Amino acid sequence: MYLQKINLKNKYALVTGAGKGLGKACSIALAEAGATVIALSRTPSDLDKLEKQIKKIKGKIIKVPCDVMDYEDLKKKIDKIKIIDVLVNNAGTNIPEPFEKVKQKSMNYLVDLNLKAAFNVAQLVVKKMLKNKKRPGSIINMSSQLGHVGMSGRNVYNMTKFGIEGLTKGMGVELAKNNIRVNTVAPTFVETPMVKKFFKNKKFINKMLRNIPLGRVAQESDVATAVAFLAADSSEMITGTSLVVDGGWTAQ
Amino acid sequence: MGIFLKDISLKGKTALITGATKGLGRGAAEAIAEAGGNIIAVGRNQSELNSLGKKIKKLKVKYTSFNCDVNNYNKIKNFITNLKKLDILVNNAGTNIPENFLNVKKTSLETLLNVNTKAVFNIAQLCANQIIKLKRKQGSIINISSIFGLVAGQKRTVYSMTKFGVEGLTKGMALDLAKYNIRVNSVCPNIVLTPRTKKYFSDKKYNKYVKESTPINKVVTISDVATSITFLASEASSMITGTSIIIDGGWTAK
Numbered sequence: 001m002y003l004q005k006i007n008l009k010n011k012y013a014l015v016t017g018a019g020k021g022l023g024k025a026c027s028i029a030l031a032e033a034g035a036t037v038i039a040l041s042r043t044p045s046d047l048d049k050l051e052k053q054i055k056k057i058k059g060k061i062i063k064v065p066c067d068v069m070d071y072e073d074l075k076k077k078i079d080k081i082k083i084i085d086v087l088v089n090n091a092g093t094n095i096p097e098p099f100e101k102v103k104q105k106s107m108n109y110l111v112d113l114n115l116k117a118a119f120n121v122a123q124l125v126v127k128k129m130l131k132n133k134k135r136p137g138s139i140i141n142m143s144s145q146l147g148h149v150g151m152s153g154r155n156v157y158n159m160t161k162f163g164i165e166g167l168t169k170g171m172g173v174e175l176a177k178n179n180i181r182v183n184t185v186a187p188t189f190v191e192t193p194m195v196k197k198f199f200k201n202k203k204f205i206n207k208m209l210r211n212i213p214l215g216r217v218a219q220e221s222d223v224a225t226a227v228a229f230l231a232a233d234s235s236e237m238i239t240g241t242s243l244v245v246d247g248g249w250t251a252q
Numbered sequence: 253m254g255i256f257l258k259d260i261s262l263k264g265k266t267a268l269i270t271g272a273t274k275g276l277g278r279g280a281a282e283a284i285a286e287a288g289g290n291i292i293a294v295g296r297n298q299s300e301l302n303s304l305g306k307k308i309k310k311l312k313v314k315y316t317s318f319n320c321d322v323n324n325y326n327k328i329k330n331f332i333t334n335l336k337k338l339d340i341l342v343n344n345a346g347t348n349i350p351e352n353f354l355n356v357k358k359t360s361l362e363t364l365l366n367v368n369t370k371a372v373f374n375i376a377q378l379c380a381n382q383i384i385k386l387k388r389k390q391g392s393i394i395n396i397s398s399i400f401g402l403v404a405g406q407k408r409t410v411y412s413m414t415k416f417g418v419e420g421l422t423k424g425m426a427l428d429l430a431k432y433n434i435r436v437n438s439v440c441p442n443i444v445l446t447p448r449t450k451k452y453f454s455d456k457k458y459n460k461y462v463k464e465s466t467p468i469n470k471v472v473t474i475s476d477v478a479t480s481i482t483f484l485a486s487e488a489s490s491m492i493t494g495t496s497i498i499i500d501g502g503w504t505a506k
Contacts, residue, residue, distance in 0.1 A: 002283035002478040006260065025256045032254035057255070169505040176467030176502050188491070213430030214493060222491040224256040229483055237442070237476040239468055240505025244495040248430055251423040251494025 004234040006225075008035035012083045013231060015039055016068050016121055017091030019046025021192035022142065024053075025220035026088045026227045031059030033228050038081060040091070042067045068117040078124045085135050086231045087125045089118050090142040092160075093194070096153045107156050114160035119167060122182075126171075129180055137180035140230050141168050145188045145246040161186075165242060172240025181239040185226045188246035190218045213248030258488040260479075262289030266314075266337040267485060269293055270322050270375055271345030273300035275446030276396060279474035280342045282307060283482045289340065290314035294328070296321055322371040332378040339388050340485045341379040343372050344396040346414075350407040350452070361410055368414035376425060376436075384432050391434035392485045395422050399442050399500045406461065419496065426494030435493035437484045442472045442500035468501030 013030045017023035019041030027037045031054045039061055041047050047063040054061045066077045068091045078084075092114045095106040122139060129137040146154050147161030164184060171182040189195055189208055199205050199217075209215055226243050229235055244250060267284045271277035272293035281291050285308045293308075293315070295301050301317040308315040320327050322345045332338075346368045349360040376393055383391040400408045401415030419438060426436040443449055443462055452458050453471075463469070480497045483489055498504060 001286070002279045002475045003260070003286040003482050004475060004479045006257065029254065029256035032257040172502050172505045173467050177469065179468075181468070213427050214433070214435070214491065215430065216491075218491040221256045221258055222489075225258040225488050226492070228257055229488070234479050234483075235476075235499075237468060237470065237472045237499050237501045238480075238497070240502040241498040241500070243492070243497065245489075245491045246495070247491050248426045248494040251426050 006033050006228050006232045006234050008033040008086070008228065008232055011035045011085040013037055013086035013088065014081070014084050014125060015088040015090060017041065018050060019043045021194050022190060022220060022223055023088070023090040024050055025224040026090060027061070028053060028057070029221070029224035029228045030086070030088070030231060031061065032057060033232065035086065035231070036060040036062065038062045038064060038084065040064045040066050040068065068121055069112055071120055074120065075124060078128060081128065083132055083135065084125050084128050085137060087122065087139045088142065088227055088231070089121055089139060091117060092142060094154070094157045096157070098153055099155045102156055110156045110160055114157070115163050118164060122167070122171065126175065126180060130178060136233065136236070138231050139171065139180065139182045140227050141182070141184045143168070143184035143186040143242060145186050145244065145249050147184065147186050147242070148244065148250045168242070169240045176239055181235070183230045183238060183240070184242040185223055185230065186242045186244045186246065187218050187223045188212055188249045190220060190223055192220060211249055212246070213251070216247065218245055218247065260287055260483050260486045260488045262287040262340070262482070262486055264288070265339040266290045266292060267340035267342060268332070268338060268379060269342040269344060271295060273297050273304060275448055276444060276474055276477055277342065277344040278304060279478035280344060280481045283475070283478035284340070284342070284485060285311040285313045287482050287486065288313060289485070290337070291316070292335070293317045294320055294322065294345070322375060323366050325374055328375065329378055332375070332382050335382055338379060338382050338386060339391055341376065341393045342396070342481055342485070343376055343393060345371060346396060348411045350411070352407055353409045356410055364410045364414050368411070369417050372418060373421060376421070380425070380429055380434060383434055389433060390487070391432065393425065393434065393436045394481050394484050395436070395438045397422070397438035397440045397496060399440050399498070399503050401438065401440055401496070402498070402504050422496070423494045430493060435489070437492060437494070438496045439477055439480050439484070440496045440498045440500065441477045442466055442503050444472045444474060444477055446474060466501040466503050467506070470501060472499055472501060
């Protein structure tokens with residue numbers, strides 16, 4: 001009676017960056033919780049692979065090939081979707097460079113993808129959610145521990161992820177009256193394809209593990225479970241906050 | 253257990269809950285039992301401990317109760333150091349005496365520091381030592397904090413002092429206990445409707461203050477908090493430590 005299970009039956013969940021890494025893991029976890037996943041990715045072949053995996057667990061998926069940085073196409077594709085209950089605003093990237101050497105090109109790209117596209121996706125999805133007033137909405141913006149603390153060589157990423165934390169609080173406060181909750185998940189380094197290339201550097205991984213009190217990096221399932229928890233009504237009074245999945249990194 | 257979705261399951265785990273007879277503690281005990289965990293309930297009211305036992309046993313998990321004041325250090329120490337099984341602590345016993353800062357009585361200050369800070373520390377230390385002694389592969393401690401562990405509230409100076417303290421303790425414990433794979437987190441609820449807070453809500457002015465401070469137009473329920481506690485207790489949150497789950501309908505986001 002007191003425990004609310006992570007249950008997403010009859011919910012429609014849009015996931016951006018669903019083709020790889022965290023987005024893929026979140027898509028599968030949401031399908032496991034019973035949601036119909038609306039998977040967005042630039043790469044159709046990645047979507048095909050995801051479809052196979054989701055079908056294997058008898059889950060439901062709608063594939064939407066789309067570049068979130070192409071606003072007109074994004075708008076068109078989201079307009080066509082009838083119902084969205086959950087958004088996992090996940091598409092994002094990182095280009096680590098020392099502050100004084102950050103290239104204009106990388107700065108522009110990170111801001112355009114991690115902030116501008118994330119904002120646009122959220123706004124388009126909220127407009128859709130407002131049309132189905134009776135269905136509660138939940139938005140999970142993918143942040144990072146680097147949305148809470150700084151790290152050398154991650155200046156632009158820091159800027160964008162702190163921005164996501166700010167956007168989340170603003171949206172959380174404003175959309176509460178519409179029964180739409182907005183939160184972030186802020187993971188430490190996760191074993192994903194994007195991050196694995198940094199792991200090859202022994203010095204880097206040792207330094208990193210020294211900063212994670214639990215002494216291990218996060219797995220995709222750790223983050224995907226946190227996302228599913230926030231997506232479901234099991235967290236119905238949680239909004240405008242951040243679920244930090246960092247093994248203690250930011251507690252220090 | 254899915255490929256990427258971990259279950260909130262506590263089968264085979266044993267959880268000690270302080271302040272287990274009423275409100276949040278009782279909700280946490282029931283939710284943990286619903287997830288399959290065995291319950292050790294600590295409280296001061298024998299008939300309520302008995303009635304909780306009846307409910308818990310219906311869920312087919314083990315139930316032990318211990319009638320004890322959390323401030324009776326020797327008695328609680330003797331109990332915890334003799335436990336044969338322990339994986340989870342819900343460090344819940346706490347109280348509040350709302351008074352204007354200028355009028356806070358010495359006795360209220362003393363009570364709040366004893367219950368919300370010293371007893372919370374002592375029980376956490378005793379349980380952590382016991383989990384380590386029993387060589388459990390993992391442990392999880394959940395300290396019950398509050399939004400007033402993050403921001404201030406009217407007539408809540410001492411309460412805030414103790415709950416900000418619990419937030420600090422949580423982070424510090426998380427660092428010291430990580431090497432034993434014991435995770436330590438807090439939950440920070442908004443004002444939950446419980447037997448203790450019922451009287452606050454009957455005050456019209458206070459009701460309005462809470463309503464206007466909470467963007468989501470609902471009161472936090474015991475179930476909302478108990479679910480987060482159970483999530484933190486379980487391996488579904490195995491990389492979460494040293495942090496807080498804030499269950500406040502947006503109060504602190506403003």
